[in-house]
Amino acid sequence: MMARRNDHSRDELQQMALQAAERLLDEQGAEALSTRKIAAAIGYSVGSLYQLFRNYDDLCWQINSRTLQQLLQALAPHDGKPPREALKAYALGYLQFAGQQPQRWSLLFEHRSPAELATPVELDGAIAQLFGLIEQPLAALLPEQPAQEIELAARTLWSGVHGVAVLSSKDKLFHADPGSAGRMVTDLIDRYLDGWRG
Amino acid sequence: MMARRNDHSRDELQQMALQAAERLLDEQGAEALSTRKIAAAIGYSVGSLYQLFRNYDDLCWQINSRTLQQLLQALAPHDGKPPREALKAYALGYLQFAGQQPQRWSLLFEHRSPAELATPVELDGAIAQLFGLIEQPLAALLPEQPAQEIELAARTLWSGVHGVAVLSSKDKLFHADPGSAGRMVTDLIDRYLDGWRG
DNA sequence: GAAAGATAGTGAACAGCGTTTAATTTGTAA
DNA sequence: TTACAAATTAAACGCTGTTCACTATCTTTC
Numbered sequence: 189m190m191a192r193r194n195d196h197s198r199d200e201l202q203q204m205a206l207q208a209a210e211r212l213l214d215e216q217g218a219e220a221l222s223t224r225k226i227a228a229a230i231g232y233s234v235g236s237l238y239q240l241f242r243n244y245d246d247l248c249w250q251i252n253s254r255t256l257q258q259l260l261q262a263l264a265p266h267d268g269k270p271p272r273e274a275l276k277a278y279a280l281g282y283l284q285f286a287g288q289q290p291q292r293w294s295l296l297f298e299h300r301s302p303a304e305l306a307t308p309v310e311l312d313g314a315i316a317q318l319f320g321l322i323e324q325p326l327a328a329l330l331p332e333q334p335a336q337e338i339e340l341a342a343r344t345l346w347s348g349v350h351g352v353a354v355l356s357s358k359d360k361l362f363h364a365d366p367g368s369a370g371r372m373v374t375d376l377i378d379r380y381l382d383g384w385r386g
Numbered sequence: 387m388m389a390r391r392n393d394h395s396r397d398e399l400q401q402m403a404l405q406a407a408e409r410l411l412d413e414q415g416a417e418a419l420s421t422r423k424i425a426a427a428i429g430y431s432v433g434s435l436y437q438l439f440r441n442y443d444d445l446c447w448q449i450n451s452r453t454l455q456q457l458l459q460a461l462a463p464h465d466g467k468p469p470r471e472a473l474k475a476y477a478l479g480y481l482q483f484a485g486q487q488p489q490r491w492s493l494l495f496e497h498r499s500p501a502e503l504a505t506p507v508e509l510d511g512a513i514a515q516l517f518g519l520i521e522q523p524l525a526a527l528l529p530e531q532p533a534q535e536i537e538l539a540a541r542t543l544w545s546g547v548h549g550v551a552v553l554s555s556k557d558k559l560f561h562a563d564p565g566s567a568g569r570m571v572t573d574l575i576d577r578y579l580d581g582w583r584g
Numbered sequence: 585g586a587a588a589g590a591t592a593g594t595g596a597a598c599a600g601c602g603t604t605t606a607a608t609t610t611g612t613a614a
Numbered sequence: 615t616t617a618c619a620a621a622t623t624a625a626a627c628g629c630t631g632t633t634c635a636c637t638a639t640c641t642t643t644c
Contacts, residue, residue, distance in 0.1 A: 192610080192621085192622085194610090194611075217498075217500075217501055218498060219498055219499075219500055219501075222600080222601065222602085223601080223602060223603085224600085224601080224602090232622075232623090233622065233623050233624070234602085234603085234623090234624095235603090235604085235605085235622065235623060235624080236621075236622055236623080238602095238603070238604080239621075239622085243602075243603075244601095244602060244603090294498070297552075298496045298498060300415075300416060300417055300492070300496060302415075302417055303415055303417075312558075312560075315558055315560075316560055319560065339561075340561070340566065340569070340570065340573070341573075343553075343559050343560070343561065343566075343570065344550070344570040344573055344574050345574075346549075347546065347549040347550040347552075347553050347554075347559070347570065347574075348545065348546030348547075348549050348550070348574055349546075349549070350549040350552070350553060351544075351545040351546050351547065351548040351549020351550070351552065352542065352545040352546070352549070354495075354545075354548065354549065354552060355541075355545050355548060356545075360510075360513055361541050361545070362510075362513075362514055362517065362541070363537075363538070363541065368538065368541075371538070372538065372541060372542040372545065375538070375539075375542055376542050376543075376545075376546060376578065378581065379577070379578045379579075379581030379582060380574065380577045380578055380581060381577075381581070382580070382581035382584050383576065383577030383578060383579070383580035383581035384577060385584070386580050386583070390592085390593085390638095390639080391591080391592050391593080391638090391639055391640055392639090392640075396592095420629085420630065420631085421630080421631060421632085422629090422630080422631090430593075430594090431593065431594050431595065432594090432595085432631085432632085433592095433593065433594060433595075433632090433633080433634085434592075434593055434594075436631095436632070436633080437591095437592070437593080441631075441632075442630095442631060442632090
């Protein structure tokens with residue numbers, strides 16, 4: 189009744205585990221995630237999980253990598269818009285994603301790994317990709333600025349949007365109005381961009 | 387050789403525990419914090435800790451409350467400055483604090499408690515206090531704006547600064563220049579404020 | 585001062601966690 | 615059919631937060 193070798197390939201098993209983990213994450217939060225629960229959810233023992241993932245942090249990173257891909261996909265449709273609208277649409281999409289996927293968002297930005305384990309390059313790359321997305325409309329809006337200035341402005345502006353998303357997702361903005369976060373990011377973008385005109 | 391009732395009062399013990407916890411936190415990170423280590427550090431057993439704190443989250447919240455007080459104290463000296471300088475000084479102080487106390491900062495903003503446990507009012511109050519600190523110079527800079535608008539602008543601007551601090555403390559800004567975070571927050575404040583002139 | 589009561593303090597226990605490993609089952613190849 | 619290799623498991627280790635019966639200590643009362 190145990191040890192079925194050809195039921196699923198390694199990759200299939202990996203996908204099954206990640207999906208089960210994401211389900212648990214969504215339903216019970218990051219605190220409740222555990223290797224044993226994930227293993228039980230796919231009908232395997234804990235030890236088998238360790239043939240698919242190097243350790244628990246590796247598993248979390250793979251979830252985060254998928255989350256980041258989904259986030260980038262959610263932002264993609266706003267590609268062709270006029271620069272300022274594109275920036276606002278990215279920001280609102282960012283906010284919306286954080287609001288709709290609170291647990292995955294939380295795992296993405298709050299998962300602490302032991303200091304000695306470095307975050308995988310793949311994850312960092314996706315974040316860099318996100319910054320790159322912002323640079324394009326920003327460069328269009330500030331044509332006289334050198335690339336380096338655009339780079340810094342993109343990071344500045346997007347850090348700001350990220351900050352709103354973070355505090356908003358934790359209900360730390362102290363504003364009863366649920367739409368205030370949206371107004372805040374569009375306001376931030378408008379003011380910041382207008383500030384460059386002077 | 388055990389059970390010394392009059393060596394320390396309840397309050398003394400509580401302070402000892404919090405100090406020991408902060409020391410462990412600073413030296414080994416939030417991951418390494420544990421009730422047993424804290425108890426051992428003050429020469430008591432685990433069970434005794436539970437007479438001082440309702441649970442581990444309560445202990446973390448008390449650490450966070452102290453951290454927040456220290457942060458507010460670090461910002462206090464910039465009270466009297468001209469509005470725009472005050473805002474920048476607050477922002478730089480915020481950044482500096484995050485950089486100098488990375489572990490406490492991390493615990494403050496990333497400690498996840500089981501969802502059913504609500505964050506204590508005391509903590510929320512300190513965050514509200516922080517927002518209030520920003521509203522003053524902002525109101526001076528935008529005298530024609532109604533109080534509600536100032537409130538929202540303070541949250542917007544400070545969320546932005548917070549975002550820079552968060553990404554900066556995690557080295558997710560991808561900027562070799564270590565001073566770039568400082569330039570980013572002052573840039574953010576300047577542009578945002580200038581944006582209001584139009 | 586002795587007895588009684590209250591409480592600070594203990595340490596073992598429980599259930600859970602991530603992780604490793606010896607042993608076993610399975611599929612494949614000789 | 616036998617031998618080998620790989621997948622899978624169960625048990626174990628050391629850790630975690632938390633609880634609880636028990637003991638040692640102090641305080642109060644007689």
